[in-house]
Amino acid sequence: MGKPTGFLDYKRKTSDAEAPEERIKHFNEFHVHLPLEEQQLQGARCMACGVPFCQSGMMLAGMASGCPLHNLVPEWNDLVYLGNWKQAYRRLKKTNNFPEFTSRVCPALCEAACTCNLDSQPVSTKENEYAIIEKAYEEGYAKANPPKVRTGKKVAVVGSGPSGLAAADQLNSRGHFVTVFERFDRIGGLLRYGIPNMKLDKSVIDRKIAVMEEEGIEFVTNADIGKNYKAEDLLKNYDRVILACGASNPRDISAPGRDAKGIHFAVDFLRAATKSLLDSEFADKKYIDVKGKNVVVIGGGDTGNDCVGTSIRLGAANVTQLEMMPKAPDVRAANNPWPEWPKICKTDYGQEEAIAMFGHDPRIYQTTVKEFVKNKKGELEKLITVKLESKKDEKTGRMIMAPVEGSEQEMKAEIVLIAAGFLGAQKYIADAFKVELSPRTNVATREGEYATNVPNVFTTGDMHRGQSLVVWAIREGREAAREVDISLMGYSNLSVQ
Incomplete structure (x- = not known):
């Protein structure tokens, strides 16, 4: 702990964001990060607590408190303060395969659990992490480090999202030959096509994939196992197979008029926009056009927010976001104390942009769609919405969000984007490998394990645990690799924390 009074001497300072009115004109990352000298002072704010909840990753009140990867946060915060960037990188890489991703898209569970929250503001750990990894690339010590000895064992990883990539990275470092199969045209899975470019510039993914290729990992794109590739071939040609295909079944909205033209799943909307951007800077027009249209996003969370931000950049006339649940409080409630995850209302970049463009928060709470109304051509033209209230279900005794009789309203909408979450693994890939599914349609394993019912076939990530965060996906990939x-x-000498 280089400066015991750092949390008293320095106030929290983070990167500046480009003004909403300017950043909506492009799809680039829009934060201007601190100079390294100022970032070092932010490292000094770390208290080196006796009990560092920031790295605990424990479950409190049903949610994670601290980093699930158990990052050595106090150690590399102190190294940042001391300006020992190379050692900080080494400590960070001990637990995190992809700080270039998490420092951009993670909701910073470490900061929510920071002890400084008790009477001040948390250490800017996420931005310290960003500074560490970007400095590492700049100075050349994030370069490829191929294994010196190969075991001769071959592992196939199906899916190139954060969990599949983490498993591949770990197993390759051990000396196994690893091949990653991806069904789309580019590597990255959710990172590539599920997260917009302004949150995670795709050159960041390309940079890391180039390092992994140099380290000996083979990547195969346009390989849809169960369709144009046979599962039997993988089982025959590889010693082990890891399924890391994500929770790819989007949750639908069941209401009259659902077949109207103009209703899309959020994942399809985001994927098409990113692919068109990467392929042609939108010149090919192969994206869902929302220009001049009234867009309604059904669902909150990160995906809903990404749909808001993307729609605004594509020229939507108006964007509204419907959320079933009540608005969270603006400050912690008494029954949600530190170091629990703070269940408070968060206004993210997309909502900030909607407020700047349209003059109001796009979110309407405790509301859902009762009916999709289409014109004579079958095109969506408006919605019938209904308010919801929390009440006890008489049959199950559970609390549910029930429609309020007589609360129906009309809302103009030519485009609806369904961002209501995901339900689990896609059946065709599970059937291809004959793996069993759990009642939640995730691939079934024993508690805390990754082996499926099929010999030599393992699973990891969202396909295993259900829809979750990138940081959880990386942890699962590391554990599955071990x-x-x-x-x-x-035996294994691979570390999981």
Whole structure:
């Protein structure tokens, strides 16, 4: 702990964001980060607590408190303050395969659990992490480090999202030959096509994939196992197979008029926009055109917010976001104390942009769609919405959000984007490998394990645990890699934390 009084001497300072009115004109990352000298002072704010909840990753009140990867946060915060960037990078990489991703898209569970929250503001750990990894690339010590010895064992990873990539990275470092299969045209999975470019510039993914290729990992794109690739071939040609295909079944909205033209799943909307951007800067017109249209996003969370921000950049005339649940409080409630995850209302970048463009928060709470209304051509033209209230279900005794009789309203809408979450693994890939599914349609395993019912087939990430965060996906990938390594070698020296 280089400066014991740092949390008293320095106030929290984070990067500046480009003004909403300017950043909506492009799809680039829009934060201007601190100079390294100022970032070092932010590292000094870390208290080196006796009990560092920031790195605990424990479950409190049903939600994670602190980093699920158990990042050595106090250690590398102190190294940042001391200006020892290379050692800070080494400590960070011990637990996190992809700080270039998490420092951009993670909701910073570490900061929510920071002890400084008790009477001040948390350490800017996420931005310290960003500074560490970007400095590492700039100075050249994030370069490829191929294994010196190969085991001769071959592992196939199906899916190139954060969990699949983490498993591949770990197993390759152990000396196994690893091939990653991706069904789309580019590597990255959710990172590539589920997260907009302004949150995670795709050159950041390309930069890391180039390093992984140099380290010996093989990547195969346009390989849709169960369709144009046979699962049997992977089982025959590889010693182990890891399924990391994500929770790819979008939750639908069941209401009259659902077949109207203009209703799309959020994942399809975001994927098409990013692909068109990468392929042609939108010149190919192969995206869902919302220009001049009234867009309604059904669902909150990160995906809903990304749909808001993307729609505004594509020229929507208006964007409204419907959320079933009540608005969260603006400050912690008494029954939600630190170090629990703060259940408070968060206004994210997309909502900030909507407020700047349209003069009001796009979110309407405790509301859902009762009916989609279409014109004679079958095109969506408006919605019938209904208010919801929390009440006890007489049959189950559970609290539910029930429609309020007589609360129906009309809302103009030519485009609806459904961002209501995901339900689990897609059936065709599970059937291709004959793996069993849990009642929640995730691939089934024993508690805390990653082996499926099929010999030599493992699973990890959202396909295993259900829709979750990138940081959880990386942790699962690391744990699955260790289990696979043990099954191949009888022991493992791969670290999971």
